[in-house]
Amino acid sequence: PLITLDMAAVGYADKPILQRLNLRLDPDDRVALLGRNGNGKTTLARLLAAQLPTMDGAMNASGKMRVGYFTQYQVEELDGDDTPLEHMTRMMSGKTPGAVRAQLGRFGFSGVKATQKVGKLSGGERARLALALITRDAPHMLILDEPTNHLDVDAREALVQALNAYDGAVILVSHDRHMVELTADRLVLVDGGTAKEYAGSMEDYIAFVL
Numbered sequence: 001p002l003i004t005l006d007m008a009a010v011g012y013a014d015k016p017i018l019q020r021l022n023l024r025l026d027p028d029d030r031v032a033l034l035g036r037n038g039n040g041k042t043t044l045a046r047l048l049a050a051q052l053p054t055m056d057g058a059m060n061a062s063g064k065m066r067v068g069y070f071t072q073y074q075v076e077e078l079d080g081d082d083t084p085l086e087h088m089t090r091m092m093s094g095k096t097p098g099a100v101r102a103q104l105g106r107f108g109f110s111g112v113k114a115t116q117k118v119g120k121l122s123g124g125e126r127a128r129l130a131l132a133l134i135t136r137d138a139p140h141m142l143i144l145d146e147p148t149n150h151l152d153v154d155a156r157e158a159l160v161q162a163l164n165a166y167d168g169a170v171i172l173v174s175h176d177r178h179m180v181e182l183t184a185d186r187l188v189l190v191d192g193g194t195a196k197e198y199a200g201s202m203e204d205y206i207a208f209v210l
Contacts, residue, residue, distance in 0.1 A: 002029075002065055005022060005054075006059075007020055009021065018040045020057075032174065033171065045171060066138070068143070069145075070143065071145045084121075087118070103136050124152050127150040
């Protein structure tokens with residue numbers, strides 16, 4: 001497994017948000033985290049991304065595991081005065097200009113697009129740039145927290161296809177039912193201060209929420 005949680009708890013300061021977490025993530029898992037806003041989906045995502053420590057119990061992660069973690073904040077924090085080429089060159093320091101350009105090109109930033117100021121890019125283009133940045137070192141696991149918020153229909157479809165072609169594990173937090181149904185094969189419900197495997201379908205989950 002890439003990650004195992006054993007009776008883990010996670011939260012902020014001294015206040016646990018989620019407790020009694022028992023979860024195993026394997027290299028080919030496609031997991032969608034379900035739950036109402038405020039229930040702790042992002043907190044669990046941050047634990048899995050090693051941005052928050054466990055407060056209790058244990059989290060064991062593969063030592064060489066690389067994680068790509070996408071959030072809306074990364075899109076908003078991109079420097080508007082820099083170009084995609086400058087952003088990627090900083091993140092891939094030591095790599096050849098050709099490797100930097102190739103990574104940008106995979107996400108549609110070739111030619112003039114690579115040298116346009118980020119401030120002039122659309123919301124969808126900035127989201128694509130953020131995705132290009134987090135996947136630069138071929139992570140074993142992608143954690144995507146609401147990745148489609150800024151994306152148009154075509155970009156959403158492209159993301160679905162890219163995730164389905166991707167070899168690693170995917171953890172998805174999304175209200176986009178279409179995206180969840182096309183990419184996830186495991187559902188985990190974050191509810192009542194913990195997270196558990198959800199045996200139902202998306203139809204069942206929507207009925208449960210209603």
